[in-house]
Amino acid sequence: MSDKGKLALYWAASCGGCEIAVLAVNEKILDVANAFDIVFWPCVMDGKVRDIEKMPDKSIDLCLFNGGIRNSEQEYMARLLRRKAKVLVAFGSCAHEGCIPGLANMNSRDEILQFVYKDSPSADNPKGVLPEVETKVPEGTLHLPFFYDTLKTLGQTVDVDYYLPGCPPEPERIWDAIVAILSGKLPPPGSVIGAETTVCDDCPRKREEKKIKEFKRTWQIIPDTEKCLLEQGIVCCGIATRAGCGALCPQVGSPCIGCYGPNAGVEDFGARMMTAIASVIDSEDPEEIDRIIQEGIPDPVGTFYRFSLAHSSLRRSNRAGNGKPAAKEEEAEVSGR
Amino acid sequence: MSDGTFEPKIVGFLCNWCSYRAADLAGSSRVKYPPNVRIIRVMCSGRVDPTFALKAFELGADGVLLAGCHPGECHYLEQNYKAMRRFSMLKHTLRAMKLEEERFQLLWASAAEGNRFAEHVAKMTEEVRKLGPLSWRRNWIEKGLDDKEIEKFLKEHEEAMEVPAR
DSSP: OOOOEEEEEEEOBSOSHHHHHHHTTTTHHHHHHHHEEEEEOTTTSOOOHHHHHHSOTTOEEEEEEESBEEEHHHHHHHHHHHHHEEEEEEESHHHHHOHHHHGGGGSOHHHHHHIIIIISTTOOOTTOOOOOSEEEETTEEEEOOOEEEEEEOSTTTSOOSEEEOSSSOOHHHHHHHHHHHHHTOOOOTTEEOSOSSBHHHHOOSBOOOOOBSOOBOTTTOOOOSSBOTGGGTBOOGGGTBBSOSOSHHHHTTOOOOOTTOBOTTOSOHHHHHHHHHHHTBOOOOHHHHHHHHHHHOSOHHHHHSTTTTTTSSSOSOOOTTBTBOOOHHHHHHHHTO | OTTSOOOOOEEEEEETTTHHHHHHHHHHTTOOOOTTEEEEEESOGGGOOHHHHHHHHHTTOSEEEEEEOOTTOBTTBSHHHHHHHHHHHHHHHHHHTTOOGGGEEEEEOOTTOHHHHHHHHHHHHHHHHHHOOOOGGGGTSOTTOOHHHHHHHHHHHHHHSSOOOO
16 A cells, blocks of 8 residues: 555536546546546546445545536435545635526525426427436346535535635646645645735726726727726626636736635625626616616626525525525524524 | 515625715614615625625525615726626626515715615615515525424335335
């Protein structure tokens, strides 16, 4: 047996970009392999959940977990890896704040299944079959994971030691984090490993005075190359977003969409964006303000919570049928949290 | 909720210079209005960050009232215009989150308008009462699933996670 550390990586509800980002550290991946035995990484190598189950608790030194918790299997894996890992890192935006999968929290499970299996243009499902948790076949019973109504972040499911933001995290930041973890130079548990400035601080564009009469969508104008995008009326999330990417998007004329998550001290990303964006509207007439907002920002949740709906104060949309008095035990459960 | 009727919880952010004084006046002139608003005094309506309102809903408020000086009469010159824009922006977002309009309201009330404040609170309380409780946190709990059932699924996964090799 080698005396190297043990590393596990897992992929829950996410697109897979985080796995690619780990490989994007290029030749340094060999240094990772020098420092760690990789015990589990389903995307890249064979490995069985049974083997992980058999390992003693806390025997994995580091687990990088990407993806949100969308179904019961992912919850099982999150709890299993939490038990086995000394350090559990919520890796990337999905595990950290729900990211794009979390936007599905605007709809209920039933609506999602209805669209995906029946209504979507590419669905070919004449019998209208929906996935069942249990299906009896002659050979026995088949199981599928239970699809949750609300996507949770990893931190809402189990205790997380560190968060590595980004969709996906930049390779340099991943490397910095691995070095920090290996050398034990870590911030207090529960914190985000990253910068404490905003994307605006990295952005070379010139900022003067923000006064906005009209918001513009990116396809409506060719932005000036020097001037702050927000001053040109493009909703740019750099103000609330943690630095770490090097302001890649605004430098090429595309607004920051907030993939690096809320900066330190920002409790709710969308609220911070709303504060900043609303403040620069150049009008004192309520009707004009409403018009500017409604015409300029047709999809406020997708604009302000593109990466962080599951992590936000409200987590998901209000459910139809809410408003009825809570059942007794449900009320107790709510107040007990 | 002792006699079974629903009493909405409304969090009111009132500015120090006008609306809080309006509430004060309503009290000292003994205007009757429902006791459903929990008042938080802030120096200016412009101080109210959307985070405050979201936090109130998250923690169990059924409604949030934002009140400040009339436009043009702000103690800090024009910060209530800022409040107006933020209110508009947050309202737009909350609408998209399927929150009923009546649960988030804006009121301009000067220090002399105790009656206006009391009337608005009475009206808002009735509107929110009609909608019923919000209890946003209930949205997070898996519908029809309690922790025990989730545990049952997890146990099944433990048993059925892997197809044994033949």
